[in-house]
Amino acid sequence: MAKLNIVKHGDPVLRKVCRPVDEITPRILTLLDDMAETMRDADGCGLAAPQVGILRRIVVIETEESGLIELINPKIIARAGEQREYEGCLSIPGKSGITRRPMHVTVRALNREGKQVEYSGSGLLARAFCHELDHLDGKLYIDIAEDIQG
């Protein structure tokens, strides 16, 4: 495993739309491992591939409650309720802002075996799903945040 460099806000790579993964190669598996290591090292609870300069639809998320979740080609298939909470991003260090997100989110994706999986999350996990999936379409939380501090 290797720790990757996290791209910071201002780099145009964060504004691109990522391409789907069409084949889960050993390279993709290594990327998943490296992204998890990079996220943990940075003390984050989510990381999307464009944040390490790779324009592919890949996300890792880890909360205390969920454990490590690896998502390939993820899509939100259900959302319900609403929450307004502070949110931050490893690509925008030292800042946070309040966003409006659904309280409950269900995501469908492929896992590292290429099997279709679904995850449902509430609160922090729902926010993480929304935040990380937005990265895959070049969107950042500061685009929608109400009160950015830091």
Ligand code: NI
């Ligand atoms: Ni982020």
